Amino acid sequence: MSDPNAAAQQATSGTSGTSGTSGTSSTSTIQDAPEATLEGELRESHAARARSALVRARATCLHVGIEEHEAKLVPTGPAGTAAGAIRLSEQGLAALEERSPDPAADARCARNAAAAATLAAQIARAHDDSELSGAAHQAALAASMAAMEAAGGKALGRDPHLNARASTAEATACAAATAAGWLEP
Known part of the structure; x- marks a missing residue:
């Protein structure tokens, strides 16, 4: 696994960019611009959650001694x-x-990354039955469920309420993993 602290810095340092149209756009481009901007903003939100969950998953695996080379096709x-x-x-x-x-x-x-973090949390929970470990495991499950709801059904990643709930659940899971000692602050 790569260094979780370096990965955490990368996950929290969002990319900033500008989007828009030139002053000489056609009507269809002007009409499409808000949709393109919204999709770009949604991309950043989902990608930030995915990066955060991956940092959490990697750190949790390292905490219990699981290395990257242990990944197998089967x-x-x-x-x-x-x-x-x-x-x-x-x-x-x-x-x-x-x-x-x-x-x-x-x-x-983002949902898949949260699910990977939940797998790591289950393993960490099996190694440590403390209250903090249990809380981190439950928070990982909640983050995975919230990410699943944001990605599924009719939402398809576009529902602002479900996306906000997934982001909040991810932040809570990171805080719980930090409290359990799985993720460095």
Whole structure:
């Protein structure tokens, strides 16, 4: 696994960019601009949640001694499953940069990263039955469920209430993982 502190800095340092149209746009471009801007904003929101969940997942795995090399195509145990889920989520996040914003796909990427973090939390919980570990595991489950709701159903990554709830749940999961000692502050 890569250094979780460096990854955390990368996850929290969002990219800033400007979007818009030149002064000589056609009517269709002007009408499409708000949709493109919204999709770009949704991309950033979903990608930020995915990065955060991956940082949390990597740190949790490292906390219990699971290394990146344990990822297997066909995992034979929980460590291989968690490391493989993280690797797949990292690949999905990297693919976001190669395609245009798609709120449904971007939300699924965040959902998959949250699910990978939940797998890691289950393993960490099995190693430590403390109250803080239990709370971190429950927070990871809640973040995964909120990400699933934001990505699924009719929302397809576009519902601002569900997206905000998923972001809040992710922040809560990070705080709980930090309190449990899985993630460094």
